[in-house]
Amino acid sequence: MIRIGLVGVGKIAHDQHIPALAGDKRFQLVAAASRSLPDLGGIPVFYDIDEMLAKGPELDAVALCTPPQARRETALAALRAGKHVFLEKPPGATVSEVAELAAVAREHGVVLFTSWHSRFAAGVPQAKAWLASRHVRKLTIEWREDVRRWHPGQTWIWQAGGMGVFDPAINALSILTEIMPAEVFVTDAKLQVPENVQSPIAGHVDMTTLGGMAITADLDFLQTGPQTWDITAWTEDGVLKLSLGGAELTIDGTAVEVGENREYPGLYDRFATLIAEGRSEVDVRPLTLVADAFMVGTREVVEAFIE
Structure with missing residues (x-):
């Protein structure tokens, strides 16, 4: 115990x-x-x-x-x-x-x-296994959600260090760094920052691999209605798509059975295993991508955010 x-x-x-x-x-x-x-x-x-x-x-x-x-x-x-x-x-x-x-x-x-809970979404392990032996030609991330719905009253998210739209978007980057057969690097970013806060409310990030593959991420914290948490990868053998933050997986539009989505139970299972083995697991690759986007990104001041 x-x-x-x-x-x-x-x-x-x-x-x-x-x-x-x-x-x-x-x-x-x-x-x-x-x-x-x-x-x-x-x-x-x-x-x-x-x-x-x-x-x-x-x-x-x-x-x-x-x-x-x-x-x-x-x-x-x-x-x-x-x-x-x-x-x-x-x-x-x-x-x-x-x-x-x-x-x-x-x-x-x-x-x-x-801990990176989105890596434990039901479709992620199978997506990683499917991509491991394939050449990925292009990959896109669309991560669009309503901050007023998911982060009500959380003013820290808009302060320096709170990351703004990258607080949810880092979930996508944690999946990306898990499923990609190659390492990923940021090349450019465009960040939209409300005039009354310190962190971006939307943005676009360009990334690549050593092989020159194009990766793009479109991020938005103001999407109402249906929410979008999608990662799509084009390969020579078809198009793989993770939806609902990794909970659903399709290949060429056909659903793949992935089982129950158990992100946080999966995290605590991993934590218990690490404790039993006396082994730390420290992965900062998703956080590094966010830091690099802030370093190279151009900033556009947009209208104030009022919750």
């Missing part, structure tokens, strides 16, 4: 982490830390991680669901206390701080897991 504490009890914790932990017999949620001090049905809740570590029950691991801007210090406290750490995506506000956390995890002999 892995005794785990949850830090940051917001929407993603309630919607995904708590149910996933309840469904995995290897974990026992024994404490939480959140400034809102929510009622978790008898589970002790502390104001912050320092209070949880000092006054709470004994822990083996900590899952961090705080905004990325606050992640570094919280993760360092857990790692230095000898706890295995699960990082909600994105794993940090910068690429270098994740490298720092990995070094601290090694120093203290504990596991660090940079």
Whole structure:
């Protein structure tokens, strides 16, 4: 039994982490830390991680669901206390701080897991296997969703380090870096930033491989109606399409049976395995692509965002 504490009890914790932990017999949620001090049905809740570590029950691991801007210090406290750490995506506000956390995890002999939940979408493993032996000629990403629906009141997402539209779009990049047989590099980006915030609300990113394959990503945080989370790859053997964030897979328009979509249960299964093996899993490739898009991207100031 892995005794785990949850830090940051917001929407993603309630919607995904708590149910996933309840469904995995290897974990026992024994404490939480959140400034809102929510009622978790008898589970002790502390104001912050320092209070949880000092006054709470004994822990083996900590899952961090705080905004990325606050992640570094919280993760360092857990790692230095000898706890295995699960990082909600994105794993940090910068690429270098994740490298720092990995070094601290090694120093203290504990596991660090940079979780990318979209990689555990039902269609992703089969898409990766199908593309592995094929030449991908072109790939497009269309990631368009309604920020008011999925991130209500989450002002941190618009602040420096919050990533704006890249908070959901990094899910697409995590799938891309998982399924592509070759490494991917950013070549250009165009970012639209509302005049009253720090992070983009829409954008276009051009990428490539060493072989020169064209990859494009069109991102939008203002799409109403049906939401679009699609990745399409053209090969010599047909067109592969992942839809609904990777939950559905088609090849040349024919649906492929992929089974139940179990993203967060899959994450905690991986975390339990890593703990059992004493092995960290730290992958910053999706975050690096976002950082590169910010570095090379041109910025267009657009009208203010009002929730």
